[in-house]
Amino acid sequence: KNIFEQMSFNKGRFELKSQVVHAVNGVTLEIKKGDTLALVGESGCGKSTLAKCIIGLHQPTSGKIFYGDQEIGNLTGRKRRPFQKRIQMIFQDPFSSLNPRKKVEDIVGRPMLLHGIAQKENLKKAVLDIMDRVGLDSTYASRYPHQFSGGQRQRIGIARALGCKPELVIGDEPISALDVSIQAQILNLLMDLQESMDLTYLFVSHDLSVVKHISSRVAVMYLGYIVELADTEDIFAKPNHPYTQLLFSAIPTLDTLDFVEAAGLAEGEVPTPINLPSGCPFHPRCVHKMPICSEKRPELREITPGRFSACHLNGKKQ
Ligand code: SF4
Numbered sequence: 001k002n003i004f005e006q007m008s009f010n011k012g013r014f015e016l017k018s019q020v021v022h023a024v025n026g027v028t029l030e031i032k033k034g035d036t037l038a039l040v041g042e043s044g045c046g047k048s049t050l051a052k053c054i055i056g057l058h059q060p061t062s063g064k065i066f067y068g069d070q071e072i073g074n075l076t077g078r079k080r081r082p083f084q085k086r087i088q089m090i091f092q093d094p095f096s097s098l099n100p101r102k103k104v105e106d107i108v109g110r111p112m113l114l115h116g117i118a119q120k121e122n123l124k125k126a127v128l129d130i131m132d133r134v135g136l137d138s139t140y141a142s143r144y145p146h147q148f149s150g151g152q153r154q155r156i157g158i159a160r161a162l163g164c165k166p167e168l169v170i171g172d173e174p175i176s177a178l179d180v181s182i183q184a185q186i187l188n189l190l191m192d193l194q195e196s197m198d199l200t201y202l203f204v205s206h207d208l209s210v211v212k213h214i215s216s217r218v219a220v221m222y223l224g225y226i227v228e229l230a231d232t233e234d235i236f237a238k239p240n241h242p243y244t245q246l247l248f249s250a251i252p253t254l255d256t257l258d259f260v261e262a263a264g265l266a267e268g269e270v271p272t273p274i275n276l277p278s279g280c281p282f283h284p285r286c287v288h289k290m291p292i293c294s295e296k297r298p299e300l301r302e303i304t305p306g307r308f309s310a311c312h313l314n315g316k317k318q
Pocket residue numbers: 241242243280281282283284286287288289290293298310311312313
């Protein structure tokens with residue numbers, strides 16, 4: 001079940017032009033142009049769904065999503081197209097996200113044609129250009145996805161996304177399905193491309209070591225709510241929200257994926273968004289809970305400059 005089918009996406013607002021993103025219940029996230037915001041949380045917290053809502057793979061059943069001043073959550077077909085160009089996604093699984101019957105040049109070239117980045121006459125050159133940028137040899141252009149390794153396939157996915165010259169690139173766990181030995185290569189490639197192409201990233205991940213490496217700001221999501229938002233350095237040095245503290249208490253190595261279990265979070269039932277707890281969504285698992293916590297949902301508030309937390313403790317104690 002999609003989290004946004006259960007929860008109102010009320011004042012959901014997503015905006016890049018003014019470098020402000022509001023997503024999920026009126027929360028404000030900022031992504032500076034050329035910067036990386038990481039969205040972290042356990043599996044099922046809604047981070048992939050949020051990413052898919054932004055690019056239109058999921059339609060919220062209620063509520064709205066804005067990009068700039070334009071509502072995009074309800075756009076389909078032709079009307080959606082300009083935003084498909086401006087916001088591109090790099091998917092987790094490079095095996096299932098590439099059409100096995102298409103040649104690399106067609107996979108990379110099709111969105112460029114569709115969005116008017118290249119014309120038929122100069123398409124081949126444009127395709128080879130972007131392939132070169134992501135480290136794919138020009139002789140690969142006429143091959144098919146199954147002829148490549150996972151890392152190379154992800155490079156194809158990256159070329160397809162970046163060929164459109166997007167304003168915002170959403171990476172949904174873009175390296176977690178790859179062999180550990182090539183995760184760093186792809187991560188470094190993404191960082192190099194960000195620098196050379198002035199790209200803005202929303203990086204969805206549950207791997208905190210990767211997040212620490214790639215992002216300058218971190219938003220922590222729990223059951224569809226942003227519970228903490230802060231600079232990467234600050235949040236790693238001193239997580240504020242009790243959930244963030246729990247999450248960050250067991251920082252995994254690059255190949256340890258399920259850090260939540262490693263952190264001993266298995267105690268008690270993990271609530272589902274379908275059965276959202278009253279008040280603070282984290283209260284059933286929180287060691288600091290107070291009577292108010294099950295009654296009133298804490299708003300995300302700025303507790304120190306640049307750091308936001310949604311907790312009735314308001315940054316006190318701990
Ligand atoms: Fe814990 Fe209460 Fe803060 Fe929620 S609001 S994280 S239950 S202390």
